[in-house]
Amino acid sequence: MTTTSTSTDEVMDYDEAIARFDPVMGLEVHVELNTATKMFCGCATAFGAPPNSQVCPVCLGLPGALPVVNATAVESAIRIGLALHCEIAPWCRFARKNYFYPDMPKNFQTSQYDEPISFDGWLDVEVEDGAGGTEIFRVEIERAHMEEDTGKSLHIGGATGRIQGADYSLVDYNRAGIPLIEIVTKPIAGAGERAPEVARAYVSALRDLMRALDVSDVKMEQGSMRCDANVSLRVRAGDGPTSAAQLDVPLGTRTETKNVNSLRSVERAVRYEIARHAAVLAGGGSILQETRHWHEDTGVTTSGREKSDAEDYRYFPEPDLVPVAPSRERVEALRQTLPEPPAERRRRLQTDWGYSDLEMRDVVNAGALELIEQTVALGASAQAARKWWLGEPSRRANGAAQDLVAYAAQLGFAPADVAALEGMVVAGRLNDSMARQVLDGVLDGEGHPVQVADARGLELVQDDAALEAAVEQVIAANPDVADKIRGGKAQAAGALIGQVMKATKGQADAGKARELILAKLQ
Numbered sequence: 001m002t003t004t005s006t007s008t009d010e011v012m013d014y015d016e017a018i019a020r021f022d023p024v025m026g027l028e029v030h031v032e033l034n035t036a037t038k039m040f041c042g043c044a045t046a047f048g049a050p051p052n053s054q055v056c057p058v059c060l061g062l063p064g065a066l067p068v069v070n071a072t073a074v075e076s077a078i079r080i081g082l083a084l085h086c087e088i089a090p091w092c093r094f095a096r097k098n099y100f101y102p103d104m105p106k107n108f109q110t111s112q113y114d115e116p117i118s119f120d121g122w123l124d125v126e127v128e129d130g131a132g133g134t135e136i137f138r139v140e141i142e143r144a145h146m147e148e149d150t151g152k153s154l155h156i157g158g159a160t161g162r163i164q165g166a167d168y169s170l171v172d173y174n175r176a177g178i179p180l181i182e183i184v185t186k187p188i189a190g191a192g193e194r195a196p197e198v199a200r201a202y203v204s205a206l207r208d209l210m211r212a213l214d215v216s217d218v219k220m221e222q223g224s225m226r227c228d229a230n231v232s233l234r235v236r237a238g239d240g241p242t243s244a245a246q247l248d249v250p251l252g253t254r255t256e257t258k259n260v261n262s263l264r265s266v267e268r269a270v271r272y273e274i275a276r277h278a279a280v281l282a283g284g285g286s287i288l289q290e291t292r293h294w295h296e297d298t299g300v301t302t303s304g305r306e307k308s309d310a311e312d313y314r315y316f317p318e319p320d321l322v323p324v325a326p327s328r329e330r331v332e333a334l335r336q337t338l339p340e341p342p343a344e345r346r347r348r349l350q351t352d353w354g355y356s357d358l359e360m361r362d363v364v365n366a367g368a369l370e371l372i373e374q375t376v377a378l379g380a381s382a383q384a385a386r387k388w389w390l391g392e393p394s395r396r397a398n399g400a401a402q403d404l405v406a407y408a409a410q411l412g413f414a415p416a417d418v419a420a421l422e423g424m425v426v427a428g429r430l431n432d433s434m435a436r437q438v439l440d441g442v443l444d445g446e447g448h449p450v451q452v453a454d455a456r457g458l459e460l461v462q463d464d465a466a467l468e469a470a471v472e473q474v475i476a477a478n479p480d481v482a483d484k485i486r487g488g489k490a491q492a493a494g495a496l497i498g499q500v501m502k503a504t505k506g507q508a509d510a511g512k513a514r515e516l517i518l519a520k521l522q
């Protein structure tokens with residue numbers, strides 16, 4: 001193992017790095033499929049089960065055990081390939097990738113090598129164009145192949161959780177054999193300074209797509225989606241963004257930052273590697289082709305292991321599995337099951353809901369799209385649904401460092417609650433500030449909106465006599481304001497409405513109070 005650089009690596013100012021060099025990226029994303037059973041055996045795949053409770057002779061690699069391909073996993077692989085605009089191989093095989101690691105009980109990983117199930121596709125991703133709008137960047141896909149996950153090692157006793165410094169290690173094979181799809185891009189050039197943003201947008205678009213296909217949980221924090229980010233730099237051929245001529249310039253040496261496990265980290269890791277490569281190259285050094293580890297806390301990468309292109313995995317076709325040969329009819333039938341592409345769906349919903357670009361971006365960033373869609377389906381207006389979800393619930397979810405969907409689910413706070421809350425506003429039972437109090441109560445676990453409104457006695461004064469009495473009292477107490485209104489200054493009514501609200505402890509209908517005041521003073 002060679003270490004040429006440490007965590008005290010020099011980095012160049014990012015803008016300077018981009019002015020001098022052209023970044024090229026390659027993203028390898030592993031997606032764990034959400035099948036009920038593993039890729040080649042009937043073991044369960046539930047996350048968080050007791051260690052080594054979901055294993056059998058096949059996924060433990062015991063002598064004589066024979067694998068059988070999971071048909072649902074193959075179906076998901078084909079649907080993923082189609083959604084990525086790939087060609088689907090009419091015939092392909094699995095291959096053994098031989099290497100030794102304790103978390104891999106068979107000492108080889110059943111994967112695909114030169115015969116991937118799908119290849120040559122693309123995915124369009126949206127990036128900001130710097131003028132408040134968005135722009136499309138097309139990422140070319142090299143291949144998306146099937147393989148199986150490894151087990152998980154747990155290093156006990158060290159400070160970092162890494163093997164260095166640990167007293168001993170444990171291994172859990174529950175994950176060994178869970179179906180994975182590895183999606184590999186072609187080298188991504190031409191993104192220039194936006195390379196880190198494109199990397200993040202790509203992983204994010206891929207995550208949306210997997211969700212829409214319903215083939216994976218895609219939880220980066222749980223490892224059901226993981227990204228390795230390859231980065232290299234080329235000296236700029238000319239001024240401005242990468243010119244066509246740049247296509248002829250050979251690629252620089254790449255590093256591969258492994259297992260980056262959040263969207264934000266993908267962006268940061270790529271940005272860091274660009275700045276680090278630039279410092280090395282500008283200083284006359286050369287980049288070592290190696291894997292790197294990303295450190296979330298310090299925001300740097302450190303050297304992993306040296307990795308040549310010609311690593312000898314002694315790949316050979318898996319003799320225990322039959323080839324996968326989906327008929328064209330089968331592939332076309334699966335194409336019919338593809339969902340509306342996420343970006344198109346967002347555009348359709350934005351039009352239906354009449355949101356501005358900014359409103360839509362906030363909704364997407366808050367992860368509230370599905371929640372709002374369901375709330376609108378239950379009768380709330382799109383603006384009201386957005387207002388309620390992006391208000392207190394989002395604030396509390398952020399405070400708890402949870403995403404909104406998970407936060408709401410855990411609380412049992414559903415689109416039906418938001419629809420009921422808004423229903424009370426529309427029906428004139430609650431005004432806005434009362435509705436906020438009800439929402440607070442619901443989020444504090446006091447019950448459903450109607451229960452909370454009942455329990456807290458929140459109800460607009462509908463009783464005209466009581467409202468009229470309050471109005472008369474306020475007019476009598478403010479003769480000069482009343483005179484102004486009589487004199488034609490209707491906007492002065494605001495001051496009186498405020499006092500009516502105060503007198504009724506906020507339970508009056510402000511619109512009705514205004515009508516009454518004006519009727520009495522004209």
Ligand code: ADP
Binds near residue numbers: 025142185232254309
């Ligand atoms: P490995 O087996 O080393 O992981 P892969 O072919 O699986 O190799 O993935 C390498 C990734 O890096 C691909 O996305 C590829 O397009 C990309 N890539 C290859 N060469 C370069 C380079 N010089 N700079 C940046 N990315 C590269």
Ligand code: MG
Binds near residue numbers: 028
């Ligand atoms: Mg790879």
Ligand code: ZN
Binds near residue numbers: 038041042054177
């Ligand atoms: Zn098993």
